Amino acid sequence: MKPRAIGKRRPYVRPMAGWWRKNPYFVEYMIHEGSAFFVAAYALVLLVGLLRLSQGEAAWNGWLFALHSPLSIAGHLLLLAAMLYHAWTWFNIMPITLPPIFVAGKRLSASAITAGGVAATVLASVILLLVVWRLTS
Amino acid sequence: MVLPARRQNRKESRPAMSEIEKTIPIEVLRYRPEQDTEPVLQTFQVPFTDDMSVLQGLQYIKDYLDGSLSFRWSCRMAICGSCGMMVNGIPSLSCKTFLSDYYPAGLRIEALAHFPIERDLVIVMDDFIEKLESIKPYIIPKTPRALSEGEYLQTPAERDVYEQFSSCINCMLCYAACPQYGLNSKFVGPGIMALLHRYNMDSRDGGAEQRMELVHSEDGVFNCTAVGYCSEVCPKHVDPGNAVNINKTESAKDYFLRFVMPKGSNSGAAK
Numbered sequence: 001m002k003p004r005a006i007g008k009r010r011p012y013v014r015p016m017a018g019w020w021r022k023n024p025y026f027v028e029y030m031i032h033e034g035s036a037f038f039v040a041a042y043a044l045v046l047l048v049g050l051l052r053l054s055q056g057e058a059a060w061n062g063w064l065f066a067l068h069s070p071l072s073i074a075g076h077l078l079l080l081a082a083m084l085y086h087a088w089t090w091f092n093i094m095p096i097t098l099p100p101i102f103v104a105g106k107r108l109s110a111s112a113i114t115a116g117g118v119a120a121t122v123l124a125s126v127i128l129l130l131v132v133w134r135l136t137s
Numbered sequence: 138m139v140l141p142a143r144r145q146n147r148k149e150s151r152p153a154m155s156e157i158e159k160t161i162p163i164e165v166l167r168y169r170p171e172q173d174t175e176p177v178l179q180t181f182q183v184p185f186t187d188d189m190s191v192l193q194g195l196q197y198i199k200d201y202l203d204g205s206l207s208f209r210w211s212c213r214m215a216i217c218g219s220c221g222m223m224v225n226g227i228p229s230l231s232c233k234t235f236l237s238d239y240y241p242a243g244l245r246i247e248a249l250a251h252f253p254i255e256r257d258l259v260i261v262m263d264d265f266i267e268k269l270e271s272i273k274p275y276i277i278p279k280t281p282r283a284l285s286e287g288e289y290l291q292t293p294a295e296r297d298v299y300e301q302f303s304s305c306i307n308c309m310l311c312y313a314a315c316p317q318y319g320l321n322s323k324f325v326g327p328g329i330m331a332l333l334h335r336y337n338m339d340s341r342d343g344g345a346e347q348r349m350e351l352v353h354s355e356d357g358v359f360n361c362t363a364v365g366y367c368s369e370v371c372p373k374h375v376d377p378g379n380a381v382n383i384n385k386t387e388s389a390k391d392y393f394l395r396f397v398m399p400k401g402s403n404s405g406a407a408k
Contacts, residue, residue, distance in 0.1 A: 010170035011253035011261045016319050023226055025366050026316060033362075096365050097382040100298075 032089035038082035045079075091117035160184045161236055162243035163194050165206065168254045176254060178245070179203075185236045191246065192220050192231040195258070208258035215372055218308030222258050223247040228313035228370045251312055251319035265309055268325055272333040272351060277344030295340040302335035302380055304373040311367035311377045317360050324360035325351060327367035327377035334380035349391060358384045 020026040052063035066072060094117050095110035102108070160182045168176040181198045189197075192210055199206045210220040213232045220231040225244050236244070252260035276289075311327040312318050318326045325333075333352070337345040352358050361381045368378040 008171050009255070011255055012168050012170070012176060013253045014176075014250070016251075016316075019316050019319060023366075025369065026364070029364050029366075093363050093365050096368060096376070096378040097363060097385075098379075099383045099386070 028089075032086065035082045035086040035089070038079050039086055042079045042083065087121055088118070091121070158184075159186075159240065161194070161240050163191075163198065163236075164243065164245040165195075165198070165257070166245070166247040166254075167206070167257050168248075169205070169256060176247075180243075183236070185240075187235075187237040189236050190232050191222075191224055191229070191234040191236060191244070194236050195231065195246070206258075207256045216306060218306035221249050221308045221310050221313065223250055223313065228310035230308060230310070230372050233372055249309055249313040251315065251322070252309070260309075262309065264322055265307070265312065265326075265329070268329045269307070269332070272325075272329055272336075272348055273344055274332050274336060276336065276339060276342045277347070278341070279343030289341040291340055298340075299335045299338035302331045302338070302375055302377075305331050305335070305375045305377070306373055308372065310370045310372065311375075314364075314366040314370040316364060316366075317362060321360060323356045325356050325358075327361075327381055328375075330358065330384060331375050331377035331380040334384060349388070352384045353388050353391065358382075358388055361385070 020030045049060075049063050052059040067076075091114045095113040098113060100107050101113070162180050163183050164178050164180045166176045167173065167179045181202050183194045183197050183202075185194060185197075190213070192208075192213060195206065195208050196210075199208075208220070208222070208231075210232065211217040212219070215230050215233045218230075221228060222231050223229070224231065224234050224246055225239070226247075228249060231246070246258065248254045248258045249260050252262065252264075255261045282289075305328055307328065309328060311331075315324075315327055318324050330352075333348050336342050337348055358381050361378075363378065363382060365378050367381075368376045371377060
């Protein structure tokens, strides 16, 4: 005989609407995922530059001039801040995505992986800046 | 009605709660399917001492304030994985969470998120159990082996590869922490993936190819968007998010390797 209680089962499924607002961790997740839009926005800025370059010298100079406007500089500062934040969160999640890395028989810690990623970014950025500096001066 | 002797004894051996001055408000999300159309919050004033866990707070409510409160628990020491619930919105083992940390503001306890509520703090875990069975969570020998051949040998280094993932106690906190599972419960989810990975990584096991089909599938690892909260809330430091994401790489490897591997080779390539 089935237990009587079985007929009273009425599992309640809670709604997921607004799930990301319910926990600060998820809010941060949405912000750092959202910061990818700024990366895409900067790619668009560069692509427009490429397009203007293909349209001749006047178009290219016009694009360069537009970059000097206060609005453009403010926009670039915002983009830089968002991209730095995006990069930081990206390296922060990197340890979760990598298989265990062993150095001298010991597993590399999560913080070492994140620090390694940040260090590689800083190094690459400095090298790029130096190369551009050399080429343009 | 006469109370069972055990409960009577427990009442007597408890410190006299009436002598304890500190009380803390505990809000509990109640759901009694026979009377509630949806879950409702109910607040209890619970006297407590600094060494009392949230679970003990619930036990106090059940013993002295409202015997109809339902919740799961067993070991009281973070081994059995039964008492997972949301404490102030954070997936927690209630035996490992302490009332004094929430004093004097109080706390809100709800059933584990992303699972249907059966009653009060008890969730329906059928989905989890079915997934657990589906990954064949046992060692599948590479070749049939007679008992007379003796035990499998494994070096400490071979054990280290999977040991972390074998610490899972099936408490399901990682599922309550995974919005992707909440949005699509077909997703195999973090805890089960950690267990799948644990067996795939075991040097004694030969079942990886069978299990990888689930990894590759629509319900597999690519539902994960690397939120990472699963690993954050894991009480046993299993890092289930790591297991899921390592298997994204494994799955991608299998996918591309099938183009270069000769047909019929035993490569574990995607079907």
